Amino acid sequence: MNIHAIKAIYLFEMARTWRTLMQSIASPVLSTSLYFIVFGSAIGSRMAEIDGISYGAYIVPGLIMLTVLTESTSNSSFGIYMPKFSGTIYEILSAPISALEIVMGYVGAAASKSIVLGLIILLTARLFVDFSVAHPVWMLAFLILTSVSFSLLGFIIGIWADSFEKLQVVPLMVIAPLAFLGGSFYSIHMLPPLWQTITLFNPVVYLVSGFRWSFYGVSDVNVGFSLAMIAVFIVICLGIIAWMFRTGYKIKV
Amino acid sequence: MHPIISIQNLSKTYPSGFQALKSISLDIQPGEIFALLGPNGAGKTTLISIICGIVNPGDGRVLADGLDIVTQYREARQRIGLVPQELSVAIFETVWDTLKFSRGLSGKPMDKAYLEQLLRDLSLWDKRHNKIMTLSGGMKRRVLIAKALAHQPRILFLDEPTAGVDVELRRDMWQMIRKLRESGVTIILTTHYIEEAEEMADRIGVINKGELVLVEEKAALMKKLGQKQLTLQLQKPLDGIPTSLADFPLTLTQNGEQLIYTYDEQNEKNRIAELLRQLSALHVEFRDLKTSQSSLEDIFVSLVEEK
Structure with missing residues (x-):
C-alpha cells in the first residue's frame, strides 16, 4: 500500500478546501442556517409535531443529510475532474499508485470535508432549534457512511464528466431532487400509499431515515435495512469505479 | 549491462482504429541521452505515454530497469520521471x-534536503512560496522538471522539453539536461527541433507513422547519411558544366557563378583533388571555396520523405 501517495492526494485535496473556505464550508453552512430559520424557527413553530417531535427538530437530520449528500458529491467529482480538465491527471496516472489508493485519497478527502461540514451544521442547528441525539455513535456512523457513499458517487461523476456542465448536472438535477423527496422535510408515512412505495426506490430515504433514527429513535424504514441499503450502494459504486479503472474509461485510452 | 528501457514489439491502436505504433522494438542504455525525432502525429508521445502509464499499451512488452511496466508497475514507475509537453500544473x-505532492505520489518519504x-x-528556491500561476512560462517548465525529479528517478522522459521556450531558456535547459545525465539519469527526449537532438543526443531514433525508421549513434548517423558540399565561387561564370567533368555530381547556380560539388564523405576517394586538378586544367578559376555538411534536419527530412 502506497501510504505516502494516499496522504499526498488527501492533503492536496484538503488544502483546496482551506483555500476555498468560503465556498467549501461557509456557504453551505449559511444556506442550511437559512433553512433552519425559515422552516425550523419561523414556519416550523406553526407546524404540527411529527412522531412526537417538533417540526424544527424533525428536519435537522434531513437538512444535514441534504448538505452532506450534495457536498460529498460535488467535492469528490470536482476533485477528480479538475486534474482531468487541467491535464495534471498525467501525474496520478504515471505514479506508482493503484486505483484503490487513488480512490482512498480523493474520496477520503471529500468524505472528510463532508463529515466536518455535517458536524458544523449540527452545531449551528443547535443555535436555532432545540434537539438531542439519542445514539451519537450511530449518528456518526451514518454520517461517515453517507459521506463515503456519495463521495464515491461523486468520484464516478467526476470521471464520467467531460465538461463543467455535466459535472453540475447530476448534483443539481438528480441528487438535490432525491434529497428533497427523500423525506428530509417530512415523514414518508405522510404520503399517499402509492407514493410511499415509489419513494422506497429513492436511496436517500434510507440515509435520512437511518440518520433521523440516530437522533430521535424513530424511523420511516427499519434501521438495519437502511444500513444494508447503504452497504449495497457503496458496493455498486466501488464496482463501477473498479470497472472504470480496469477499462480506462475516460481516464486512459 | 542490461538496457534501462527495453521496448519489445510494442504496438498501439486507439479505439478510433488509428494505429499509433507498429511493432516498435528499442533498447535504451543507462546514462545515455536518447532523442526521439518525428513529425507531429508520428507516435512519439504515444510511446512515452505508454511507458509512463498514461496510455494503455497494446501488444508487446516494455521493461524499465528490467521491470515490466504493467505487472511490476509500482517498481517500474518509481524509476521513471516524466516532463509532459503541456504546461500541466496545478x-x-x-x-x-x-x-511535496509529487514526492508523496511516488511513495517515497519526504526529503526536505533533497x-x-x-x-x-x-x-527555483527563491520562488518556493510563490503560487505557480505567478510564474513565467519558463519557470513553470522548470517546476515540471522539478516535479518529475522529486522522487529521484533513474529515467527521465522529456516530451518536447523546449517547445515554445525562448532561445536563452532553451540553452539553459540543455545545460540542465547535461547535468542530469552527469548525475547518472538516463534521458529520453522527444523533439521536433532537430537542433536540439543535434546538440544533446548520444543516439537518435526517428519515428514516422508509428514505425521506428532508424536508430543510430548521432555521430555515426551524421557521418553515414550526412552529405557534404564543396562550393566554389567562380571568377568567371560558366555557361554549363564542362563535358569532361560529367562524372562529377556538379550543379551550377547563381547564373553560373557558383559551382557546387556534392559528395559523401565516407565514399570519397580523393575526388576533390581530382576535381580541382581538372578545373585547373580547364582554366576554370575560383575566388573562394567552402565546404558544408548536411544537418540532422536534412537527414531527418530525407528519411521521413523516403517513407
Whole structure:
C-alpha cells in the first residue's frame, strides 16, 4: 500500500478546501442556517409535531443529510475532474499508485470535508432549534457512511464528466431532487400509499431515515435495512469505479 | 549491462482504429541521452505515454530497469520521471507544495534536503512560496522538471522539453539536461527541433507513422547519411558544366557563378583533388571555396520523405 501517495492526494485535496473556505464550508453552512430559520424557527413553530417531535427538530437530520449528500458529491467529482480538465491527471496516472489508493485519497478527502461540514451544521442547528441525539455513535456512523457513499458517487461523476456542465448536472438535477423527496422535510408515512412505495426506490430515504433514527429513535424504514441499503450502494459504486479503472474509461485510452 | 528501457514489439491502436505504433522494438542504455525525432502525429508521445502509464499499451512488452511496466508497475514507475509537453500544473499551488505532492505520489518519504537542493539547482528556491500561476512560462517548465525529479528517478522522459521556450531558456535547459545525465539519469527526449537532438543526443531514433525508421549513434548517423558540399565561387561564370567533368555530381547556380560539388564523405576517394586538378586544367578559376555538411534536419527530412 502506497501510504505516502494516499496522504499526498488527501492533503492536496484538503488544502483546496482551506483555500476555498468560503465556498467549501461557509456557504453551505449559511444556506442550511437559512433553512433552519425559515422552516425550523419561523414556519416550523406553526407546524404540527411529527412522531412526537417538533417540526424544527424533525428536519435537522434531513437538512444535514441534504448538505452532506450534495457536498460529498460535488467535492469528490470536482476533485477528480479538475486534474482531468487541467491535464495534471498525467501525474496520478504515471505514479506508482493503484486505483484503490487513488480512490482512498480523493474520496477520503471529500468524505472528510463532508463529515466536518455535517458536524458544523449540527452545531449551528443547535443555535436555532432545540434537539438531542439519542445514539451519537450511530449518528456518526451514518454520517461517515453517507459521506463515503456519495463521495464515491461523486468520484464516478467526476470521471464520467467531460465538461463543467455535466459535472453540475447530476448534483443539481438528480441528487438535490432525491434529497428533497427523500423525506428530509417530512415523514414518508405522510404520503399517499402509492407514493410511499415509489419513494422506497429513492436511496436517500434510507440515509435520512437511518440518520433521523440516530437522533430521535424513530424511523420511516427499519434501521438495519437502511444500513444494508447503504452497504449495497457503496458496493455498486466501488464496482463501477473498479470497472472504470480496469477499462480506462475516460481516464486512459 | 542490461538496457534501462527495453521496448519489445510494442504496438498501439486507439479505439478510433488509428494505429499509433507498429511493432516498435528499442533498447535504451543507462546514462545515455536518447532523442526521439518525428513529425507531429508520428507516435512519439504515444510511446512515452505508454511507458509512463498514461496510455494503455497494446501488444508487446516494455521493461524499465528490467521491470515490466504493467505487472511490476509500482517498481517500474518509481524509476521513471516524466516532463509532459503541456504546461500541466496545478496553478493555485505553491512551488514547494506541488513538489511535496509529487514526492508523496511516488511513495517515497519526504526529503526536505533533497527537494531544497533540487529547487536550488533549477533556480527555483527563491520562488518556493510563490503560487505557480505567478510564474513565467519558463519557470513553470522548470517546476515540471522539478516535479518529475522529486522522487529521484533513474529515467527521465522529456516530451518536447523546449517547445515554445525562448532561445536563452532553451540553452539553459540543455545545460540542465547535461547535468542530469552527469548525475547518472538516463534521458529520453522527444523533439521536433532537430537542433536540439543535434546538440544533446548520444543516439537518435526517428519515428514516422508509428514505425521506428532508424536508430543510430548521432555521430555515426551524421557521418553515414550526412552529405557534404564543396562550393566554389567562380571568377568567371560558366555557361554549363564542362563535358569532361560529367562524372562529377556538379550543379551550377547563381547564373553560373557558383559551382557546387556534392559528395559523401565516407565514399570519397580523393575526388576533390581530382576535381580541382581538372578545373585547373580547364582554366576554370575560383575566388573562394567552402565546404558544408548536411544537418540532422536534412537527414531527418530525407528519411521521413523516403517513407
